[in-house]
Amino acid sequence: MSSGPVGVALVGAGVISGQYLRNLTSFPDVRVLGVADLDTERAAAVAREHDVPVSGTLDTVLALPEVEIVVNLTVPSAHAPVALESLRAGKHVYGEKPLALDMDEAAKVMAEAAGLGLRVGGAPDTFLGAGLQSAAHALRSGLIGEPVAVTAATQSLGPESWHPNPEFFYQPGAGPLFDLGPYYLTALVSLLGPVTRVAADTRTARAERVVGSGDKQGKIFPVNVPTHVNALLDFPGTATAAATFSFDSPVNRRMIEIIGTEGALSLPDPNTFEGPLLARGLRDMDWRELPLSGTTAGRGIGVLDMARSIRAGTPHRASGALAYHVLELMVAISESGERSEFRGVTSTMSSPDTLPADWDPYAATLPR
Template sequence: MSNGPIGVALVGAGNISGQYLRNLTSFPDVRVLGLADIDTVRAAAVAAEYGVPVSGTLATVLAVPEVEIVVNLTVPSAHAAVALEALRAGKHVYGEKPLAMNVDEAAKVVAEAANLGLRVGGAPDTFLGAGLQSALHALRSGLIGEPVAVTSAIQNLGPESWHPNPEFFYQPGGGPLFDLGPYYLTALVSLLGPVTRVAADTRKARPHRVVGSGPKEGLVFPVDVPTHVNALLDFPGTATATATFSFDSPVPRRMIEIIGTEGALSLPDPNTFEGPLLARGARDADWRELPVSGTTAGRGIGVLDLARSLRAGTGHRASGELAYHVLELMCAISESGERGEFLPITSTTTAPDPLPADWDPYAATL
C-alpha cells in the first residue's frame, strides 16, 4: 500500500471551487496537483491563485500519475460523464451533489467503480461537521429517547439574486430539491438510516426568473423544474419526516427538528459545519444549547476522509452508496410529485460511523 499524502485533482473552476481549494490545500494528508475546466484560461488563473501545479483540460489532469482522487465540481449535467472518464483513467472519484442527474446514470458510475476496484464518494460532507456529528452523538446517547417524527424545511427566494450564473439551478438536476435537498436528506439518513418510501407534492410559482446581479443582471430565463416541494419520508422502525424545499418563499427558513419519546433536538443548518444544537426535554420550558465538538473545517473533509480511508483500507463516510440513496430519494420525490402517490425506495445504505473524537483535518496522519 502506498504511503504519504494522496494526490487530488479538481475538475471545475467555478463558484464552489474556491471553498474546496482553500481547504484541500491546507490539509497535509492531501496534495492538490491539478485543476481542470472547459475554460482552460480560468483553470490556469485559479490554479495559479492556489499554487496548483497543473491546469488545463480534464485529460491533462487525468494524465498526472500521482493523482489518485478526482474531485468533480462540474455542473450536475456533467457529473456522470466526468466521473466515468475519471474512473476509466484509474482514479477514485468524489463528486459534488447530486451524484448524477438520475438513478440510471448514478448506477453506471457506481457499477463502473465496483468493476474497476475504485471508490466513489459524494457531497455533501456537512454531516461530518461538528454540529451534525454532535447531533448524532446526542441521538445515540438516548438524550431524546426514540425518534418519532422529523420536521425539516429550507425556504428562500432562490439563488438568482446573488449567483452570477443561476440558470442551471432551474434546469433538470436543479431546483430546491436537487440543490438543497442533498444537505437535508443526507443529514436525516446519516442520523436515522435509510428511507423505504416517499410521497410528495410539487409546485412551480412562476415560469421565468431574472438574474439579479453580475454581468447577466436583467437576463430572463425559463424555470423548468418545480420550485416548491413538500415531501413525506418513511424511516422504518424509527421516524417519519416531513420536508419542504422551496425557492418561492419570501420568508427564509432553515430547520430540522427531531421529536423523540423523551424530548426533541433542533439541529443546525445542514449546509454548515457548526452549531448551534438545541435540545428540549418533555418538562423543559424552553430549548437549551448543547455543547458542539468536532471539525468545522468546511467543504472537502469528505475528500480527506476518503483519502485517509484509502490509505487505511477502511470505509469512507461520504460514500457513493449514501449519495446514491439520497439521489434515489430526490428522484422518487420528484416522480411522486407528478404521480401523487407513495413510491418505494429500492436502494439502501448504512448510517456512517461517527468520526473519531480526535479526528483532525490539519494533523498529518499519512
C-alpha cells in the same frame, strides 16, 4: 499499497472550487496537483491563485499518475460523464451533489467503480462537521429517546438575486430539491438510516426568473423544475419526516427538528459545519444549547476522510452508497409529485460511523 499524502485533482473551476481549494491545500494528508475546466484560462487562474502546479483539461489532470482522487465540481449534467471518464482512467471519484441526473447514470457510475475496484464519494460532507456530528452523538446516546417524527425545511426566494449565473439552478438536476435537498436528506439518513418510501406534492410558481446581479443582470431565463416541494419520508422502524424545499418563499427557513419519546433536538442548518445544536426535554419550557465537538474546517473534509480511508483500507463516510440513496430519494420525490402516489425506495445504506474524537484535518496522520 501507496503511502504518504493522497494526490487530488479538481475538475470544475467555478465558484465552489475556491472553498474546496482553500481547505484541501491546507490539509497535509492530501496534495492538490491539478485543476481542470472547459475554460482552461479560468482553470489556470484558479490554479495560480491556490499554488496548484498543473492546470488544463480533464485529460490533462487524468494523465497525472500521482492523482488518486478526482474531485468533480462540474455542473450536474456533467457529474456522471466526468466520473465515468475519471474512473476509467484509474482514479477514485468524489463528486459534488447530486451523484448524477438520474438513477441510470448513477448506477453506471457505481457499477464502473465496483468493477474497477475504485471508490465513489459524494457531497455534501456537512454531516461530518461539528454541528451534525454532535447531533449524531446526542441522538445515539438516547438524549431524546427513540426518534418519532422529523420536520425539515429550507425556504428562500432562490439564488438568482445573488448568484451571477443562476440559470442552472432552475434546470433538471437542480431546483430546491436537487440543489438543497442533499444537505437535508443526507443529514437525515446519516442520523436515522435509509428511507423505504416517499410521497410528495410539487409546484412551480413562475415560468421565468430574472438574474439579479452580475454581468447578466436583467436577463430572463426559463424555469424547468418544480420550485416548491413538500415531501413525506418513511424511515422504517423509527421516525417519519415532513420536509419542504422551496425557492418561492419570502420567509427564509433552514431547520431540522427531531422529536423523540423523551424530548427533541433542533439541528443546525445542514448546509453548514457548525451549530447551534439545541435540545429540550418533555417538560422543559425552552431549548438549551448543547456543546459541540468536532471539526468546522468546511467543504473538503469528505475528500480528506476518503483519502485517509484509502490509505487505511477502511470505509469512507461520504460514500457512493450514501449519495446514491439520497439521489434515489430525490428522484422518488420528483416522481411522486408528478404522479400523486407513494413511491418505493429500493436502495439502502448504513448510517456512517461518527468521526473519532481526535479526528483533526490539519494533523498529518499518513506516513511520509
